[in-house]
């Protein structure tokens with residue numbers, strides 16, 4: 001598995017789900033689509049959901065820049081009550097928006113849509129702040145896990161219903177720096 005590379009995390013990865021190159025190509029494709037859809041909007045307000053979406057946000061914002069679409073960046077951190085691997089849909093704001101988003105065209109940048117509960121809450125929240133429009137771009141989606149239907153207009157990859165790490169996604173705060181998205185070996189979970 002050349003893709004996995006020879007680093008501290010190499011031995012922990014069972015298999016790569018989305019490669020670095022696939023992420024790069026998909027990010028450019030999504031940016032082209034969104035730049036075309038928002039050509040009438042002078043500035044798109046990207047709202048990154050920390051921490052998982054941080055890598056995607058950084059790459060996606062630059063891809064939009066290359067397409068000539070002006071953006072501004074905002075960050076929110078939210079946490080769902082309960083255990084980390086499954087989402088309860090009860091959301092707590094750890095870091096709120098810094099600025100007023102009234103009248104702005106917002107694109108929420110998410111790492112992954114799992115049950116959809118987090119996003120469903122978030123979309124209501126952004127709408128309650130009187131945004132002119134709200135759409136979602138998610139790099140990953142687990143179609144088998146969806147519990148609530150949320151309108152995610154832009155999706156990178158549909159992936160199997162397994163826990164993934166890398167490219168911003170963590171297990172116990174580790175593996176975020178992996179340049180690809182992969183699945184951990186079962187023994188990694190047994191170690192903790």
Ligand code: XMP
Pocket residue numbers: 052085086087089110111112113114115116117118119162163164165169170171
């Ligand atoms: P819901 O279920 O509300 O959850 O759509 C979305 C959030 O849950 C986290 N999540 C994951 N994190 N690997 C991760 O590292 C995964 O496979 C995974 N699935 C869900 C993530 O924070 C996401 O924003």
Ligand code: MG
Pocket residue numbers: 052084169170171
């Ligand atoms: Mg996490």
